[in-house]
Amino acid sequence: MRLRRKFFVVAFLCLWPFVATWGAKLLVVRRPLPHADVILVLSGSSSYKQRVQAAAEIFFQGRADRILITNDNQRGGWSQERASNPFFYERELDELERLGVPADRVEVLPEAVSSTYEEALLLRAYIDSHPVKSALIVTSPYHSRRAIWIVSRVCNGTNVALGIETVSIGVDSPRPAFWWLTPVGWKLVAGEYLKIIYYWVSY
Numbered sequence: 001m002r003l004r005r006k007f008f009v010v011a012f013l014c015l016w017p018f019v020a021t022w023g024a025k026l027l028v029v030r031r032p033l034p035h036a037d038v039i040l041v042l043s044g045s046s047s048y049k050q051r052v053q054a055a056a057e058i059f060f061q062g063r064a065d066r067i068l069i070t071n072d073n074q075r076g077g078w079s080q081e082r083a084s085n086p087f088f089y090e091r092e093l094d095e096l097e098r099l100g101v102p103a104d105r106v107e108v109l110p111e112a113v114s115s116t117y118e119e120a121l122l123l124r125a126y127i128d129s130h131p132v133k134s135a136l137i138v139t140s141p142y143h144s145r146r147a148i149w150i151v152s153r154v155c156n157g158t159n160v161a162l163g164i165e166t167v168s169i170g171v172d173s174p175r176p177a178f179w180w181l182t183p184v185g186w187k188l189v190a191g192e193y194l195k196i197i198y199y200w201v202s203y
Contacts, residue, residue: 016180017177017180020176020177020179020180020189021176021177023189023193024142024176024177024179024189025176026145027141027142027143027144027145027146027189027192027193028141028142028144028145028166028169028176029144029145029148029164029166030144030164030165030166031148031162031163031164031165032136032163032165033063033134033136033161033163034063035062035063035064035134036058036063036064036065036134036135036136036161036163037064037065037066037131037132037133037134037135038064038065038066038067038068038126038132038134038135038136039055039058039059039064039066039067039068039135039136039137039138040068040069040070040119040123040135040136040137040138040151041055041067041068041069041070041092041138041139042070042116042119042137042138042139042143042147043069043070043071043072043074043088043089043113043119044072044139044140044143045072045074045076045088046172047140047167047171047172047173048088048091048092048095049091049095050140050167050171050172051092051138051139051140051167052067052069052092052095052096052099053095053099053167054138054165054166054167055067055096055138056095056096056099056100056101058136058138058165059101059105060100060101063136064136065105066105066106066107067096067101067105067106067107068106068107068108068109068123068126069089069092069093069106069107069108069109070089070108070109070113070119070122071087071089071108071109071111071112071113072088072089072112072113072114073087073112073113073114074087074088075087075088076088076091079091081094082094089108093106093108109122109123109126110122116143116146116147116150116151116199117150117154117199117203120150120151120153120154120155121154123135123151123154123155124154124155124158127155127158127160128158132160133159133160133161134160134161134162134163135151135155135160135161135162135163136162136163136164136165137151137162137163137164137165138164138165138166138167139164139166139167140166140167140172140173140188141166141167141168141169141173142173142188142189142192143166143192144164144166145196146192146195146196146199147164148162148164149196149199150199150203151164153203173185173188174188174189
């Protein structure tokens with residue numbers, strides 16, 4: 001019996017790096033669009049700068065006409081420029097301005113949000129009130145599968161083409177082969193599977 005347990009432990013330890021890598025890669029979805037009427041940058045206080053930089057890059061490639069951002073009602077650290085602790089959406093606006101995106105091409109969606117689902121609802125409301133035929137979601141890699149699933153469900157029936165692009169792996173998230181070696185990796189990858197289960201049950 002002990003020998004069998006040892007065998008299973010050794011087998012698990014040998015297989016785990018491969019299973020962990022596959023599990024992380026499974027979370028990453030990319031569905032680029034040649035052109036989108038709008039980009040929706042999903043909120044994320046720890047990765048807001050990378051996300052808006054990715055959105056700005058897509059914008060300057062001529063692949064999108066407008067950038068939408070959401071307000072997660074979270075504040076960051078002290079800003080000398082604003083002489084306050086600005087909301088992260090304000091930091092996103094500052095970063096987009098720094099990158100040269102025209103202010104009239106950026107819009108903050110109304111109402112504060114606390115989840116990806118609420119962000120999807122705001123996008124649906126925007127689609128229903130604007131002539132939008134395509135929308136591109138920008139987020140972090142390990143958030144992408146859940147994000148496109150939620151947005152697709154909420155926007156079902158709109159006939160709007162939906163795409164998703166992510167920040168490069170390794171910028172604000174660990175690489176698939178090594179995520180399990182860091183606490184942040186467990187939060188981003190293992191935690192994401194828990195969130196997927198929650199959303200699947202709830203919505």
